Amino acid sequence: AQSVTQPDIHITVSEGASLELRCNYSYGATPYLFWYVQSPGQGLQLLLKYFSGDTLVQGIKGFEAEFKRSQSSFNLRKPSVHWSDAAEYFCAVGEDTGGFKTIFGAGTRLFVKA
Amino acid sequence: ETGVTQSPTHLIKTRGQQVTLRCSSQSGHNTVSWYQQALGQGPQFIFQYYREEENGRGNFPPRFSGLQFPNYSSELNVNALELDDSALYLCASSSGWGLINEQFFGPGTRLTVL
Secondary structure, three states: OOEEEOOOOEEEEEOOOOEEEOOEEEOOOOOEEEEEEEOOOOOEEEEEEEOOOOOEEEOHHHOEEEEEHHHOEEEEEEOOOOHHHOEEEEEEEEEEOOOEEEEEOOOEEEEEEO | OOOOEEEOOEEEEOOOOOEEEEEEOOOOOOEEEEEEEOOOOOOEEEEEEEOOEEEEEOOOOOOEEEEEOOOOOEEEEEOOOOHHHOEEEEEEEEOOOOOOOOOEEOOOEEEEEO
16 A cells, blocks of 8 residues: 655744655555645645656645655755745545545654744 | 545544544545644544445544535544544545545544543
């Protein structure tokens, strides 16, 4: 069965600093990979996704992620964090066996300090 | 174009009761997925419906059941509520079959079981 690990429960960065959120997955074939953001009182919003092709994918709000098959990782990055980026971030992998489902990691809470 | 809506926003039930949660898909979407998000955790896939048929199910007992209607709105029913069922229940809709179609999430229904 697929699984997703987000090693960092929470991360604090200064506004303007760079950000990297880690994600490792377990899946035998080429995975469908996603990053979502969840702000307080808001639904989950898709930041970016990887299905195939270029391993560096660009998303909304200035985020990007890189798929590294050898490391089973799909880390999320942003060069300069804004205070409005403070939220919960979820990495997810899509499974397509007997129906479709998305497996989420436990999330990383991002705090941004002034 | 309206997004995904869920009702009610909040709900309090007692152990052993039954509950029905509702979801209206985004216009033009024929696929609905339901997720349970416990406090401090990532969403867990409950099941998915595509054109009124269940199309995949996660590791949830049969007392979690669902329906999708001809207008593609959906219900999640939970019987014999347990304390551990307290969570945020998220609905997501997408257009068409498969993971390649982006899921759009509703704001969720917060269920508290006492």
